[in-house]
Amino acid sequence: MAGTNTDLVIQLRQAILFQRIRTIPELSRVLSASFPTVKKHxxxxxxHGEIDEQVSELSNGGRPAKQYQYRAEYAQGLALYLELDAIGFQIFDAVGTNLSFGTEPVEKNQPHVPALIRLIHRLLEQNPHISFLSVGVAASVENGQVFFAPDYPSLQQVDLKGVLASQFDVPVVVENDMNAAVIGFHEGHQRSQQSLIYLYLGKNGPGSGILINGQLVRGSSHFAGEISVVPQYDKKTFGQAIARRQTALDPQTIDAISRLTTTFAATLNPHLLIFNGSEVTEHDLEQIRSKTAEYIPEAHIPLLIRSHWETDYLNGLTRLGLQLLTEQPLSANRRTSS
Incomplete structure (x- = not known):
């Protein structure tokens, strides 16, 4: 649209949706834009149907202030994550509220992409207001292309973002599972500028997501967090060292995690090291902390905590999807019911 500042439109959406900034004076101050410019946009x-304007209650007899909020009904997003034997999904509205969720089984040795496409087709037919997709995969991803997927050979070197965007003609974001999980934890717990590492032992190999001072770390080649290949001892990588663990963590697994914790502490010095709560117990964390203290002074060991990985994962995919929504051109068409 003529005279429209696209960057300001995106900033306004994100300030209202993510920062909960509600008034023009606040938006003008935060975005360093004039009152008339903010009002125009x-x-x-x-x-465009994205924002609602509301009049607040009169305060101290003054002029009622107008407040702005994102419309939950404006659009719906679909978050999906791929596991070896299933695809999980969640449908959410334009402010991130979960509307429905479920899982779709994937037969053994069945390629994931055709199964994913069939599921999305079905969900879009049932939910015509879905207008963007966010997809999580247990693999390294660069700009939507999967390039390191040792446990998912059918995804190797697949431009998953391109395939889905072409197939469904909607915006798509594809992200590594642990990157999404650490984003979801960060958003859900409002850890501000803290440095966090999310460690997942995994059914099919470990991984981690890294936030430094509140910023996601992907690395120069988008390989950050692939901890399965970190060398440890006896010619074993971290992935090999924990491969034979049982439900109760054995001493070798405890030691391997403690060595990795030491590596994180000595290189990134995070505030928190987050574990999947279904993989470790509080007793395991006590053992890990005690063993780590044999390698480094206890003052440098991050706080070890448990969290609900699937919730964090889906929350992260939801946030990534909403981020994608806010970055769309103002004139972009959305899928709507006829």
Missing amino acids: LDLLIA
């Missing part, structure tokens, strides 16, 4: 978003 808010009016465009209102006309």
Whole structure:
């Protein structure tokens, strides 16, 4: 649209949706834009059906202030994550509220991409307001292309973002599972600028997601977090060292995790090391902390905590999907019911 500042439109959406900034004076201050400019672009978003304008209660007899919020009904997103034997999914509205969720089994040795496409087709037919997709995979991803997927050979070197965007003509974001999980934990717990590492032992190999001072770390080649290949001892990698663990963590697994914790502490010095709560117990964390203290002074050991991995994962995919929504051109068409 003529005279529209696309960057400002995106910033307004994100300030209202993610930072919960509600008034023009606040938006003008935070975005360093004039009152009339902010008002003009808010009016465009209102006309586009994205933003609601509300009049607040009178305060101290003063003039009622207008407040703005994102419309939950504006769009719906679909988050999906791929496991070896299933595809999980969640449908959410434009403010991130979960509307429905479920899982779809994947037969052994069945390629994941055709199964994923069939599931998305079905969900889009049932939910015509879905207008963007966020997909999580247990693999290294660069700009939507999967390039390191040792446990998912059918995904290796697949431009998953391109395939899905072409197939469904909607915006798509594809992200590594642990990157999504650490984003989801960060959003859900409002850890501000803290440095976090999310460690997942995994059914099919370990991985980690890394946030430093609140910023996701992908690395120069998008390989950050692939801890399965980290060398440890006796010519074993971390992945090999924990491969034979049982439900109760054995001493070798405890030691391997403690060595990795030491590596994280000595290189990144995070505030938190987060574990999948279904993989470790509080007793395991006590053992890991005690063993790590044999390698480094206890003052440098991050706080070890448990969390619900699937919830964090889906929350992260939801946040990534909403981020994608806010970055779309103002004139972009959305899928709507006829």
